[in-house]
Amino acid sequence: MIKKYLRIYKTFLANALSYEAQYRANMWLNIILNLIWISMLFVFIETFFRFTTTLGGWEKPEVYLLSLLWIFTVELAAVLFSGIFRLPIDVNEGNIDLLIVKPLNSLFLMSLRQIRFSSSYYLILEVPLLIWFVIHYDFIHSFSSLCLALLLFVCGLIIYYSVLLIINTLGFWFERFDNINDVWLTLHEMGQYPLHILPKFFKVLFFTFAPIAFTAYVPVSMLKEQLPTHLIWYTILFTGFLFLCAVSFWNFAIKKYSSASS
Amino acid sequence: MRQTLTILKTEWQRQLTYRLNFIGFRVGNLFEILSQLVIWFALFRSFPIINGYTLDQMITYVIIGWLFSFFTTNFGFEMIISKQITTGEISNFLLKPISYIRYIMVLSIGRISMALISSLILQLGFILIFWKYLVAPVSLSVFLFIIPMMILSYFINLFFSILMGFCSFWTTESDGIHYAFRFANRFLTGAFFPISLFPVSILNIFLVFPFVYSFFVPIQIYLGKMSFHQAWLGLAIQCLWLLVLYIAVKMMWKVGVKKKYEGIGM
Numbered sequence: 196m197i198k199k200y201l202r203i204y205k206t207f208l209a210n211a212l213s214y215e216a217q218y219r220a221n222m223w224l225n226i227i228l229n230l231i232w233i234s235m236l237f238v239f240i241e242t243f244f245r246f247t248t249t250l251g252g253w254e255k256p257e258v259y260l261l262s263l264l265w266i267f268t269v270e271l272a273a274v275l276f277s278g279i280f281r282l283p284i285d286v287n288e289g290n291i292d293l294l295i296v297k298p299l300n301s302l303f304l305m306s307l308r309q310i311r312f313s314s315s316y317y318l319i320l321e322v323p324l325l326i327w328f329v330i331h332y333d334f335i336h337s338f339s340s341l342c343l344a345l346l347l348f349v350c351g352l353i354i355y356y357s358v359l360l361i362i363n364t365l366g367f368w369f370e371r372f373d374n375i376n377d378v379w380l381t382l383h384e385m386g387q388y389p390l391h392i393l394p395k396f397f398k399v400l401f402f403t404f405a406p407i408a409f410t411a412y413v414p415v416s417m418l419k420e421q422l423p424t425h426l427i428w429y430t431i432l433f434t435g436f437l438f439l440c441a442v443s444f445w446n447f448a449i450k451k452y453s454s455a456s457s
Numbered sequence: 458m459r460q461t462l463t464i465l466k467t468e469w470q471r472q473l474t475y476r477l478n479f480i481g482f483r484v485g486n487l488f489e490i491l492s493q494l495v496i497w498f499a500l501f502r503s504f505p506i507i508n509g510y511t512l513d514q515m516i517t518y519v520i521i522g523w524l525f526s527f528f529t530t531n532f533g534f535e536m537i538i539s540k541q542i543t544t545g546e547i548s549n550f551l552l553k554p555i556s557y558i559r560y561i562m563v564l565s566i567g568r569i570s571m572a573l574i575s576s577l578i579l580q581l582g583f584i585l586i587f588w589k590y591l592v593a594p595v596s597l598s599v600f601l602f603i604i605p606m607m608i609l610s611y612f613i614n615l616f617f618s619i620l621m622g623f624c625s626f627w628t629t630e631s632d633g634i635h636y637a638f639r640f641a642n643r644f645l646t647g648a649f650f651p652i653s654l655f656p657v658s659i660l661n662i663f664l665v666f667p668f669v670y671s672f673f674v675p676i677q678i679y680l681g682k683m684s685f686h687q688a689w690l691g692l693a694i695q696c697l698w699l700l701v702l703y704i705a706v707k708m709m710w711k712v713g714v715k716k717k718y719e720g721i722g723m
Contacts, residue, residue, distance in 0.1 A: 221628060221634075228637045231640075232640065251499055384488070385495070393495055
């Protein structure tokens with residue numbers, strides 16, 4: 196079973212690679228763009244820190260790490276789950292029929308069918324930078340804190356996926372709902388700043404109904420200072436709960452779906 | 458005139474058909490503005506003045522600046538043009554008794570007019586909430602500069618979008634170009650933060666480009682941080698850019714249609 200899915204994923208990978216190879220000009224442009232984006236991030240943070248030494252109690256290297264990890268997670272999700280962004284359009288145009296009639300798990304097919312290599316260039320550029328930041332600024336207090344931070348990072352990625360799945364699944368009920376991704380992504384951008392600067396209302400919101408705190412803030416807080424045990428457990432339980440909700444919602448939507456065009 | 462009205466009416470109907478999608482854009486803007494406000498409030502907690510800006514001026518910069526930028530944006534028009542080229546839809550316009558560039562310009566006015574209404578409502582909400590922080594314009598005469606600057610910026614942005622869209626005559630996958638353009642545009646306008654936070658030499662380079670005149674410069678004039686002499690100079694730079702871009706659009710269209718377009722899908 197797993198072998199079958201791995202084989203299919205390999206085919207997706209090969210397709211994505213051949214697609215990318217077709218548009219080499221676009222590929223180079225993406226690499227340059229990613230370089231510019233990283234430079235802009237540096238300019239942005241450096242400009243702010245010309246006027247202050249801390250942002251909400253966070254020092255410059257910590258803000259750098261937070262922003263870098265946030266971008267890393269978003270880009271990694273873009274590489275892995277790009278297909279999910281197309282869901283509302285596919286539902287609207289009736290293309291989803293082609294996915295659900297195939298003898299495969301429809302959620303697997305919908306989420307992982309499209310691998311966006313253009314986002315992976317960013318990861319290649321950013322991984323060394325992230326590692327350098329973590330080592331140079333001595334963020335690793337102990338092996339266990341590093342393992343926990345990695346675990347929390349995975350939780351953040353699953354939460355990010357779950358939210359995307361839930362909001363895009365709403366496309367089964369609302370016509371032309373593709374903008375919802377822009378709304379989520381813009382809100383999610385607030386996750387690249389230390390949440391300490393926010394009023395209490397937003398802090399609560401970002402740990403519950405709009406869970407953007409888990410993408411980077413929680414893992415980096417783990418590296419910055421030991422997180423309280425209850426927050427670690429909350430993150431793990433919340434991840435499980437949200438993922439379960441997202442999958443159940445997807446299954447419910449598929450059951451209720453009546454084709455648009457066929 | 459009848460042609461123009463028909464294009465406008467069709468675009469308004471299209472936008473109103475997908476109201477939720479339309480509202481989605483505005484909610485996205487709301488978070489964007491909110492996140493900037495939150496950061497500035499946090500920074501001003503430690504400093505009463507940052508690079509010559511008081512908290513009130515900075516809040517005005519964000520809220521009124523975004524209002525100005527809504528007047529000049531065309532909401533990703535390059536994507537529409539690009540799609541019409543790659544799908545071969547543009548062939549219809551080659552046969553119709555209407556110039557494609559004129560059609561695009563009218564369509565863009567239809568798009569922005571609807572978007573503008575919702576943006577104004579959104580921005581009105583911000584103005585009401587942050588009323589006590591907002592700074593009044595130094596004098597009403599500033600609008601004599603700001604309004605023409607907005608109009609020129611709108612057409613400059615539109616021509617840039619058309620040029621970006623026309624890139625699809627040469628490459629069918631142009632997402633990277635569009636994204637780069639949007640990001641650079643947003644950065645260079647001063648929408649992320651006032652570009653006067655940069656050293657003067659860099660600021661002077663930015664002033665040669667047309668982007669700053671849709672956000673940064675108008676709000677500087679509004680706040681009285683830029684003289685009328687500089688405003689005149691800005692208008693002259695904008696006129697020059699508009700002319701250059703108009704010629705570029707015409708040329709790119711000519712070359713694109715005649716030498717590169719193959720009418721895919723037709």
